[in-house]
Amino acid sequence: MLADRSTRPPEPAELPSPLAPRPYRVGRVLRETSDTMTLTVRPASSAAIARPVPGQFNMLYAVGVGEAAISVSGVLEGQEIAHTVRRAGKVTEALAELTPGDALGVRGPYGHGWPLDLARGNDLVLVAGGLGLPPLRPVLEAVLSDRGAFGRVEVIYGARTPKDLVYYADLQDWRQRSDLRLQTTVDVAGGDWNGDVGVVTRRLPDARFEPDRTVAMLCGPEIMMRLTAQALVERQVPASRIFLSMERNMKCAIGLCGHCQFGPSFLCRDGPVLPFSRLAPFLSVKEV
């Protein structure tokens, strides 16, 4: 019998799971709006995740509650990472309750981020709606740290009301800069709002860029992204250079659970950032 053990595979000892969260701690908590906070997280042990690139996301784990896919909204000094979380369900409620020093789990980073290399040497149009700004903030940070490598930078940011705008300090900073142009707009405002009112596409005609040498990055509600992408295509920006960050229910984030499918794409691993040319046939169909 010993002889025929040769072709039998040995039994593995244990199964380290690719789904196991790593222990992290909350650093700072910054309240952005009534239901949205930005948490910075740092590793609680030597097991840190790899450094995320702009546009990637992590699975944040509230111990005993569950996981949620949250985009990376800042890569800070050391191994600290910022995540902006809105209370939208059980897990995000629990994450929003965390205070500095609290434990949480992190795994990631996952997915394909924004095509910064493609954008280099080109004009850049960033359009964010609501909580679409957090995944785009690392792009702006990367661009501003190497500003000469890019052409014009146009940023359009829309929210429901002035109270729903996030990153107040960053907005102040960007607004004062001469090397980028920020337009903010809201759907509804009171008398204390001096800015624009209306959907983000209404701000697009004011944006200056050369369509044939522009890369656009969009993040926000699907309808906002679709209409913005169509408006950009009408201005002759090639659909293959308009990028959208898509969102779907995610459980595993590694292409095994099937939840995040959008047409042929697993958004967790093929996305979340995909070119409009690839998304358009499915964006125009309801309930894909």
Next chain:
Amino acid sequence: MDAGSEGSQVLRREEFPRLFSALEDAGYQVVGPTVRDGAIVYDRLHGVDDLPRGWTDRQGPGRYRLERRGDDALFGYNVGPFTWKKFLFPPRERLFTVQREGGSFTVVPEPVEAPLTAFLGVRACELAGLAVTDRVFQGGPVVDPGYAARRSRVLLVAVQCGQAGGNCFCASMRTGPSVSGGADLVLTEILGPGPHRFLVRAGSPRGAEVLSPLNLPPAPEEDERTVGELLDRTTRSMGREMDPTGLRDLLRETLQHPRWEEVARRCLSCTNCTLVCPTCFCSTHEEVPDLSEEKVERWRRWDSCFNLGFTELHGAPVRASGRSRYRQWLTHKLGTWHDQFGTSGCIGCGRCITWCPVGIDLTEEVAALRVPVAPAGPPGRTA
């Protein structure tokens, strides 16, 4: 390895227990078909007597009945509600345990349970199904460790179908009925003429190793011919057919076809088709804390694209209508699966037709989708 691993050998029915023992002697636990609750299911077998001797399964849309065959065939049926998938990708599986510790936590990995297992009675279509789940769970950038550990310890003993079922269409999908590869041992049951016997051939060194202590006689040429005729007959008697050409493009181009509305009026979103499908792989995660919340278990459980919560995003499902959920299932299975895994997700076993409580038949749905939508013409005109 002796020459026996090359050609076919003859195993007489009364010697079948020797093959069973050879598997056990080589260290394998045997799982395979057995009759339970009015169906032929796959479960742990303790001997040849556990096999569905003399039974067959009569299948139609929404219909499955066991019937007596009138002979002693051990594998005289086609496929039941179970698939081999459940042994590799269990319906519920603990992935790890989180242990709270000093204000933080540690993750305790799951001990491996991957006993050497022989799958006895794998059909040609099911081998194709296993090849599909192999791609899904261990062919991508991240390998599923549980699936891979269990899969590496499995011996596949295929049995070619001597008949086709009412919902079978493996011939259309080119996955059967003959086994062309992927099995460690390949059996064909010959009920006659001559004595009840099996033709056996090894498909791998591991298979040959199991077979070699049996010292079986080589098969005469006419037995090989008999098997060929048997498989031809099976091919000709497929209960269903489906033209697989161009399905990827067809399904991409018919997302707005009125047929989806029509099928949604019949579909109950019961998830049966996804549960019996050998290739459906969707799962969800469950967080299970103990009472003290000191220990939290992470479980993975089969999910289905027919469940309303499957696409929940910000408190509402993306695919709210039954129409969109059936469309997702079929377009994924037959269309986008090609984009994702370079193959169809359908192997032609017909389980989804049999176990659909309202008898929705995907071959019929595909045929309907192939009919171009008539452009809106003047009212009252009929073709």
